[in-house]
Amino acid sequence: MLKGFFKKTKYVTTSSPLYEKPPTPNIPDGMWIxxxxxxxxxxxxxxxxxxxxCPHCGYHFRMTARERMDLIIDEGTFREFNQNLFTLNPLSFPNYEKKISEQQEKAKLSEAVVTGTGKICGEETVIAVMDSHFLMGSMGSVVGEKITRAVEEATKRKLPVVIFSTSGGARMQEGIFSLMQMAKTSAAIAKHDEEGxxxxxxxxxxxxxxxxxSFAMLGDIILAEPGALIGFAGPRVIEQTIKQKLPEGFQKSEFLLEHGLIDEIIPRDHLKETLGKLLRLHKEVG
Structure with a gap:
């Protein structure tokens, strides 16, 4: 009666469609972020x-200099200048020339800032836009020179100047040469201010x-995008120096507005309109 009850049953593996691994979705790279x-x-x-x-939370992704120009400048009015200034290696820093060459190829720029003239809502202005995609927008001798020349051109032509800043700071590969750009750009802005x-x-x-x-905090009017990180040293360095925990949101544009370091936070979709109004008001008053 129990014969065969404890006999080991042999199982056969089948390739039933019910147990097949579902095919991997064919989604091209870069379609989703x-x-x-x-x-x-x-x-x-x-x-x-x-x-x-971001359509869900309003987070402002970083833009390239060209994307920013397309957003802010009236179509067909931008005229770039000083695009043929190229970085040298004054300190003979190892592999610096190679790094610059790779960044130029990757970002399709000669340096970390684009300068020129254009119209914003019909108002002629000199504009400089930094690009964090080029060595994190670090300020070397060419970046400082291009911004200085842009401000000097604005002073010469009696035009307002708008500078979009984004940067990780001075460029370490150029040492003291990069630090000198702080004084140079500030001096050019001072002369621009003296002309009213x-x-x-x-x-x-x-x-x-x-x-x-230097120049980022010297504006007659200082605007910022929502959620932007703004400061000199990083939060970790500051905490280690003062031996205290920093407040929530420290160095974000909202925190700086609350404490009077900037004038206003402008969402990106209102930025061009706001700049146009400010340029027009100053022109009428002047």
Whole structure:
């Protein structure tokens, strides 16, 4: 009766469709982006059509200099100058020339700032836009020279100047040469101010180091994008120095506005309109 009850049963593996591994979705790389702030997945084309602002939480993604120009300058009015200034290696820093060459190829720029003239809502202005995609927007001798020449051109032509800052600070490969740019750019802005001309500084994420310690904070009007990191030294360095825990949101543009370091925070979709109004008002008053 129990014969065969304890006999080991042989099982046969089959390739039933019910147990087949589902095919991997064929999604091309780069179509979707994960938001840094809310971690929602955003369709890349939707993000680009929304001026690179997350539609879920409003986080402002970083823009290239060219993207910023397309957003701010009236179509067909931008005229670039000093685009043929190229970085040398004054301190013979190892592999610096190679690094610069790689950045130029990657970012499609000669340096970390683009300068020129153009119209914002019909108002002629000199504009300089830094690009964090080129060595984190670090300020070397060419970046400082291009910004200085842009301000001097604005002074010569009696035009306002708008500078979009984004930077990790001075460029270490150029040592004292990069630090000298802080004084040079500040001196050019002082002369521009003496002529009674307008300088609007727009701070974007991140604006730190020597750029913050010089021209970025010298604007007659200082604007910032929401959530931008703005400061000189990083939070960790400050905490180690003062031996205290920093407040929540320290060095964000909202914190700086609350404490009077900047004049206003302007969302990206209102930035061009705001700049146009400020330029027009100053022109009428002047």
């Amino acid at each position: 994960k938001c840094t702030a809310c971690e929602q997945i955003v369709y890349k084309k939707d993000l680009e059509s929304n001026k690179k602002v 001309l307008l300088y609007i500084s727009v701070l974007t994420d991140p604006t730190t180091g020597g750029v913050t310690a």
